[in-house]
Amino acid sequence: GNSVTQMEGPVTLSEEAFLTINCTYTATGYPSLFWYVQYPGEGLQLLLKATKADDKGSNKGFEATYRKETTSFHLEKGSVQVSDSAVYFCALKGSPSTPLVFGKGTRLSVIA
Amino acid sequence: GAGVSQSPSNKVTEKGKDVELRCDPISGHTALYWYRQRLGQGLEFLIYFQGNSAPDKSGLPSDRFSAERTGESVSTLTIQRTQQEDSAVYLCASSLATGMNTEAFFGQGTRLTVV
Numbered sequence: 001g002n003s004v005t006q007m008e009g010p011v012t013l014s015e016e017a018f019l020t021i022n023c024t025y026t027a028t029g030y031p032s033l034f035w036y037v038q039y040p041g042e043g044l045q046l047l048l049k050a051t052k053a054d055d056k057g058s059n060k061g062f063e064a065t066y067r068k069e070t071t072s073f074h075l076e077k078g079s080v081q082v083s084d085s086a087v088y089f090c091a092l093k094g095s096p097s098t099p100l101v102f103g104k105g106t107r108l109s110v111i112a
Numbered sequence: 113g114a115g116v117s118q119s120p121s122n123k124v125t126e127k128g129k130d131v132e133l134r135c136d137p138i139s140g141h142t143a144l145y146w147y148r149q150r151l152g153q154g155l156e157f158l159i160y161f162q163g164n165s166a167p168d169k170s171g172l173p174s175d176r177f178s179a180e181r182t183g184e185s186v187s188t189l190t191i192q193r194t195q196q197e198d199s200a201v202y203l204c205a206s207s208l209a210t211g212m213n214t215e216a217f218f219g220q221g222t223r224l225t226v227v
Contacts, residue, residue: 032212043116044155044203044218051213089155096210099145099168104154 002027002094006103009087013080013110021075021106023064023090031092033057033066033073034100038087047075047088080110114138116219118204124225125194133189133222137206145205145216146179146189155203161187162210194226 007022025031035047035057048057053068062077073090090103117136125131137144142163147155157171161181172178176194181187191198201223205216 036218043220044205046215049213049215093212096212097162097165097168099157099160099171100205100216101157102147102155 002031002092002098002101004090004092004101004103006088006090006106008104008106010107010109013108015082015110015112016079017110019075019077019080019084019108021088021090021108023073023075023103025071025073025090025092027071027092027094029094030068031094033064034091034093035062035064035073035075036089036091036102038089038105040086044089080108082110082112084108085110116204116206116217118202118219118222120222121220122223122225124227127196127226128193130190130192131194131224133191133202133204133224135187135189135204135206135219137185137187137204138208138217140184141206141208141217142184143207143210143214143216144181144187145207146187147203147205148200149203149221150200158189158202165210191224194224196226199224199226 003026032051034049036044037047048059050057050066056065087105144161146158160168176192179189201221203221205218207214207216
């Protein structure tokens, strides 16, 4: 079945550091890929998405590129801020009739 | 409403009791999901209602768990004879359609504690 594997956390970075959170997936066909974020005390919300190979999703300075050859969708940001502290979830949707499948989440803490 | 609403926000129940958790999706959203998030864990899929199609119940962990949805509105997740391992945050999400690219909008969750 479809599955998502993302790097274990927690990740602690200093402000303005470069961020990479790895995400790889297993799916048949051509899934759509997503990153969701859960800020402290808030519900999950969509951060970015990509729907086909080589697409790049971007939002709030975060980027992720859909790499079919490596079945990956790594999340990157060039310069993190304290306000980026949150839990980040990688997710995929394999087909319209299958549910969104999430990874275990990666907790990011950014210190000033 | 403006967003996905879940109630109650917190529920403490005694082991062996039944509980009902409610989800009010965004109006017009045809797809609705339930997930479970245990402390420090990821999102565990429970059930997926997809418009008029049969729901995908493949994630329900045991026959103590069931869910219903009335048309395209409210959904109720019922846990019978609760056990301590059922303690978790139960999240509901809805999306406008069942397509590949549609964003899922999440509620704040119901924190269930079984004592």
